[in-house]
Amino acid sequence: MKEDVTRLLEGVRDGSVSVEDALHQLKTKPFHDLGYAKIDTHRALRQGVGEVIYGAGKSAEQITGIMSAMLSEGQTRILITRIPLEKAQEIQKLHEITYYPEARMGILGGMPEVSGKGTIVVATGGTSDVPVAEEAALTAQFLGNDVKRLYDVGVAGLHRTLAHLDDIVDANVIIAIAGMEGALASVLGGLAECPVIAVPTSVGYGASFGGISALLSMLNSCASGISVVNIDNGFGAAYQASLINHR
Amino acid sequence: MKEDVTRLLEGVRDGSVSVEDALHQLKTKPFHDLGYAKIDTHRALRQGVGEVIYGAGKSAEQITGIMSAMLSEGQTRILITRIPLEKAQEIQKLHEITYYPEARMGILGGMPEVSGKGTIVVATGGTSDVPVAEEAALTAQFLGNDVKRLYDVGVAGLHRTLAHLDDIVDANVIIAIAGMEGALASVLGGLAECPVIAVPTSVGYGASFGGISALLSMLNSCASGISVVNIDNGFGAAYQASLINHR
Amino acid sequence: MKEDVTRLLEGVRDGSVSVEDALHQLKTKPFHDLGYAKIDTHRALRQGVGEVIYGAGKSAEQITGIMSAMLSEGQTRILITRIPLEKAQEIQKLHEITYYPEARMGILGGMPEVSGKGTIVVATGGTSDVPVAEEAALTAQFLGNDVKRLYDVGVAGLHRTLAHLDDIVDANVIIAIAGMEGALASVLGGLAECPVIAVPTSVGYGASFGGISALLSMLNSCASGISVVNIDNGFGAAYQASLINHR
Amino acid sequence: MKEDVTRLLEGVRDGSVSVEDALHQLKTKPFHDLGYAKIDTHRALRQGVGEVIYGAGKSAEQITGIMSAMLSEGQTRILITRIPLEKAQEIQKLHEITYYPEARMGILGGMPEVSGKGTIVVATGGTSDVPVAEEAALTAQFLGNDVKRLYDVGVAGLHRTLAHLDDIVDANVIIAIAGMEGALASVLGGLAECPVIAVPTSVGYGASFGGISALLSMLNSCASGISVVNIDNGFGAAYQASLINHR
């Protein structure tokens, strides 16, 4: 954005851009306005990644509209998160997407080459955490990362965790996904030498309070090198993990 | 209590107890009334343990009054919990108690013989949890148990935990004390084969919310065989552990 | 687990186990990996109990897969918790389980001989708490305990509670199950001389907040010898009660 | 208030009161304006009770100013709640009040004759609840009621509660005061045949959360005939109990 402003100012000085035009460009250029959504058409270039549509709270019509606008701007790979099967089927009538039911994601244009430096380990405490883990794993792959899945390695059966010590120590980033007491993040944080991004899940009942228990547990981890994202936010964890893996 | 009623009824049938007296006894017998407190003078016999005074919210005068009443009823060992040094010093003017500053407890009459079957392990996640742990350990000893202290064995340094695998596996009951994320209970619960009583502590800051984080974490533990007591309630954990250890 | 490590090390010294193999065994041996789940195939032997599958959040396919793996490892009795009727019927197509609709549990291989020392009393405050109570009672039976059910003995009708004074005093462990104000645990804790495990239930409305009211009430009980498990966690209470009853 | 409006309207019709005056009276008559407080000088007559000053958040100057205004309007008995000793001593320089340190209340003009129909029982779960109980008991006496104090009758020692069955059954209103798990209200509510007003107290630690635990417990009581006032609100409970006792 900074460069855009510089270039615009240079144009004004050269006389190649009028003041009115410059003001107008500042206001209208960087996105495509659909009324219900402003599409950031420069972001893919600027940030070097495919574009993502957060599907929750958007109708199939709105999503396909946004996709069409993106495609018309030259975007070739699109990730759509948090869409149920029915909505995906609606979208598939217009655009060719692969739908991943467990992760509730759709992908247009397939997975890219691996561009990240190391491996992103995606670990879960239990079987019920797998949907969130798949959202994270597929997002990380979509963003060009090598991914290693370690599912059901919760600390109540510590030998299951320790059996994967190799993968844990070799990881470049770890995404630790757990509901209930969320202790997985602390144990992995103590064993690993890389950043750990913790994802609390809404799995559980009673005093798990829809993920609050795991969230608080992870925020209070005694292990260093852990940060936390929103409950069930597999996408967000993978996005940051990818940024780290591309440093 | 049941036996008391039976005996009373037999007295009434025999004519040795009048109906009025029986009613009167039911109402006045089982405790000593000091106005501000009713002292349960039969409980020591009935439950086979020394008597305990919960010191918080009671003045030194009230505590010494209760102690005097207990002593006059034949009690020989008394435990007083949650009293600061100054209150203990006030009490020491009248009654000979040993004061434990870290646990903030006073004990009259010393520790009894060990009567419990096995060892009660008292483990903490960190150094800051030690005051609660000492409250638990001393209470357990006061109630006739062999106690093994394992302090600062939190799971963020897993090798510290695993180094005590012997003690953990050999325990008859474990008291797992931790603040912050409270993951110690889950890991011990997964390793041990005995009941684990978890004590969340108010140690921590920010999103530990005075122990809520650890409390929720422990209530949601994926490991089986864990139950939980109130935040910082070392006494309560030790009391139940002793009951279990005397089964 | 400790013994396994010792034995493995001895094998390495003897030359009967190579270093590579030892490392490999440490990582792969103790469980059966189904991808979505790691099955702890040694636990039944190690802990002397039948195996349990936590059914919530697992599909019928995943559950039957886990059961098959367990059976192939020699397991003969399996308990599956928190499965609705439909899922149970799916499972019954492959495995012969008895389904208990009120407790929402399935059991393969029937109940074992009683091996516990005394009686586990399962008491509820009201009629609406019975499903959680049945989860507890059946689990306790599955784990080899003699169980006595006392339902609808809430303290708002104190004579109903007191009428069972015999059972309360004779119990080796009590599981006190109540929603709303959860006062049952305190009253039983005051009357009994054995450990009481309290289970808050999500029964109630308004300010019961899905069991929070009962949970807090039980954590704050003035009676000694009480610990608490998660809301509606009849299984967890019974598991710990059984550990205590087998001391 | 209704009567005042009627009388004013009649005066307007009679011509004895001008419209302007009527409007003026409606606005200025019913209280005495001190700038920082409006004193309701007719309330004592209208509601037949002495006047009360809520002392918290008011300076000694403000309190004595309000008292002077009340006395000048003919008030003879005044109750001041929630004032620490120092503030009471400041007030005593100007007005002759008796100070009750445990209840932190001051009373000018002494206690009235008993005018209520029956006895108000003030019961507490423990010794630490006594300050709130004294606020309730003294308020009830100030409002003309016969009061019976039953302190430290908590349900964890049920025989202490049952020993006072006479007083409980004979009460016209019961004020049940308890912190921690607040179970006293439910047990008394089940035994008594009169209205029970429950007062949660902030006594306790950890998961008592400053009285929230007791508050929720009391709001969820399974016993009928119970209502609840704010945490530590001994005054409010006594005020309503007095209204009931004067029906």
Added chain:
Amino acid sequence: MKEDVTRLLEGVRDGSVSVEDALHQLKTKPFHDLGYAKIDTHRALRQGVGEVIYGAGKSAEQITGIMSAMLSEGQTRILITRIPLEKAQEIQKLHEITYYPEARMGILGGMPEVSGKGTIVVATGGTSDVPVAEEAALTAQFLGNDVKRLYDVGVAGLHRTLAHLDDIVDANVIIAIAGMEGALASVLGGLAECPVIAVPTSVGYGASFGGISALLSMLNSCASGISVVNIDNGFGAAYQASLINHR
């Protein structure tokens, strides 16, 4: 209950009751045990009111079973709360009850004569609070009280409240029912000279948090003479109001 014990003891003394029988009677007499429920068959006599069945969480079978037991004990009027239409229709196959859909209550045996001293006013803040108000009003009538309904008199339109000043001032007890900000209780409490029982309702959205907002507002009322029951607990408010109205 006290009298029962006295009488029993007298029987023991006379020899007309053996000790074993006395113990047995203490344990089995006062209720009818259906396994899933203990029915208090003496309560109607003891407390002078018809019997109530809390319908939530009970099946139609359980309810009809309880009703049959009550009828066989001589009960003639029964109130069943919180049953949806379908459950009521199931019950109507066996027992003749009148169903009130708005209040979701069923009544067997009709309304009794008015036995209460004065009028119970049932007031609501809005139209959406009417279902809770009807639960209260019908319960009060079932317990023998004269009831006056004042619906939609919320304080945001103060003239609607003031228009009923007569009814408010003449009431013997007021039940103030409101959701959202719950200010109705404070305003009525300031105008009335009788006890006000406040019922928060779960009506509202957003920051009303299912009635918490109204509950807190009512607990914190500045007006004296107000106590509060659980969210949506029209029954409980009416039960206590009836006790007060029968003093």
Added chain:
Amino acid sequence: MKEDVTRLLEGVRDGSVSVEDALHQLKTKPFHDLGYAKIDTHRALRQGVGEVIYGAGKSAEQITGIMSAMLSEGQTRILITRIPLEKAQEIQKLHEITYYPEARMGILGGMPEVSGKGTIVVATGGTSDVPVAEEAALTAQFLGNDVKRLYDVGVAGLHRTLAHLDDIVDANVIIAIAGMEGALASVLGGLAECPVIAVPTSVGYGASFGGISALLSMLNSCASGISVVNIDNGFGAAYQASLINHR
């Protein structure tokens, strides 16, 4: 209302109104009583706006009844909020209303002339906030205001926000609508020179807690000139914005 009282009092003085009639008028005049609702028939005149019916929690019958009463009093424009399509269709059988599905509102009598001074900007953080925004925008138009919609201008894409700097600076009132982190209000509050009314929305998942996150964020805004309404309360924001725009 003040004027009404003055006029009534003058009538009483003149003898043109009897005291009884005056009292009667005070009580019965200002609204139309339907039993379940009191309709304020003078408010439109008094406050100069069309009348509004809060549709949630009211049946179609109740709504049409209220509408009929309003129409019979001369009301010509009516707004009904929070009604689903089905309820709107029921109402349309009796009254001619235009239904706005996204906003879930119905309007009878169409939009009025613009009477407000400036423009009310309605801005949203994302696409999912649009339903609340439409409730606000349509309400503002119904109350006579010029409205400018700026949707999907959230601060995570700051250039989208800044592109509308003109509209933001020129606004007379801004309604800032956002879920999740609610940062839009702070950024607009920092840029604008007019009052900003913030509306948190329940959009989001996990730790958004149904809008609590956005609500707290907006209440804590560091920018001056911001106030907040209830979660999802587009109507309330627009109502106040219109009051401000008509100053």
Added chain:
Amino acid sequence: MKEDVTRLLEGVRDGSVSVEDALHQLKTKPFHDLGYAKIDTHRALRQGVGEVIYGAGKSAEQITGIMSAMLSEGQTRILITRIPLEKAQEIQKLHEITYYPEARMGILGGMPEVSGKGTIVVATGGTSDVPVAEEAALTAQFLGNDVKRLYDVGVAGLHRTLAHLDDIVDANVIIAIAGMEGALASVLGGLAECPVIAVPTSVGYGASFGGISALLSMLNSCASGISVVNIDNGFGAAYQASLINHR
């Protein structure tokens, strides 16, 4: 800010400003950087008001440093909020400020002429709310508004509220300040015809939870035209009220 950008761009086009300079100005001009604070030196001109320093969390040194920078930029009137007496006295050693102890504010340069259109009414429910009210009233005066104070007009004594009907109806904006149940805002919102800004206060105890009760009550008000600011935020309410009063 928009104008600055336009002017800057025009300068670039004219050649009177180089591109480098323009970028530099965009980055460095609009504030004065003290390291620990960036002072917005153009804001007074831009927004036409005196400058405000939020004093909480700033040392006396930091505050005087900021004041000196402001004075050197030509600012003549400065308001400092939330400073205790001691900090004010420190500041007074360097700068001549008037300190208002109840409001805990300091003002340099005195109050300006009244520039607002109408009157801002500042009303409180009780005497304890006065400090917050004074913060609001003095801020409003500092921003050029005519202020009318109505203190202790809470709705539990409704005649006190109604006595000021004139002031309420004549106000151009009302700031309604109340703790505890916060009902004042709803009643004023129902009576007034102007915008009401509600300020919950942390006054109260127990279930007032430091102002949460009043905050929720105000957010849920049934009266239209009300918005809410943070707990105890008298300044924020007055700032917005002034913006409205200067429309």
Added chain:
Amino acid sequence: MKEDVTRLLEGVRDGSVSVEDALHQLKTKPFHDLGYAKIDTHRALRQGVGEVIYGAGKSAEQITGIMSAMLSEGQTRILITRIPLEKAQEIQKLHEITYYPEARMGILGGMPEVSGKGTIVVATGGTSDVPVAEEAALTAQFLGNDVKRLYDVGVAGLHRTLAHLDDIVDANVIIAIAGMEGALASVLGGLAECPVIAVPTSVGYGASFGGISALLSMLNSCASGISVVNIDNGFGAAYQASLINHR
């Protein structure tokens, strides 16, 4: 840790290590046991960083004891967090540490060479957030990173934020520190192309609830690439930022 096990096993195979010794080493080697603390003496080597002591909840004696043990193991640089001035002065009697009062940290052995790849930007919303920011900045420097401080760049004055666009875009990691509404993280997350670690602070009052408001806001950020640490946890943010900056 993995390597240690491998090496140990090889020793056992070679006969150079006995099985008993191997077991013993596994248990006792990796830390130094002080009773109240287990010091991880291999960690500095293993993880390549200086050692950190979390000072809160530890006495000066405990801290100096731990430091002595570390120094005896060859550690040369030690960071001690969260110690007040007095405790630092106690420590300085034994060990030569530099104390940073704003950050409340002590450092022994000085800062290391910069070893991280890029710049870590530490940004705060306001002046009051500086103490947490200094904890983060000094920690990052202690761990070998180049740090750029941007203080008081909160989004309510957006030009202050934008003026540092250069630093924001050039950062390798950003630590965004803010209390109150926490919007800084979202805005920086939208502008930056690197990972953003958000630190909520407990700065604020009222509905900021000790940092909960900022915490929730940051967890719900719409910007991608953001993760969050505990309230006021400047250390934890810097630790993870350093891990990322050393990838």
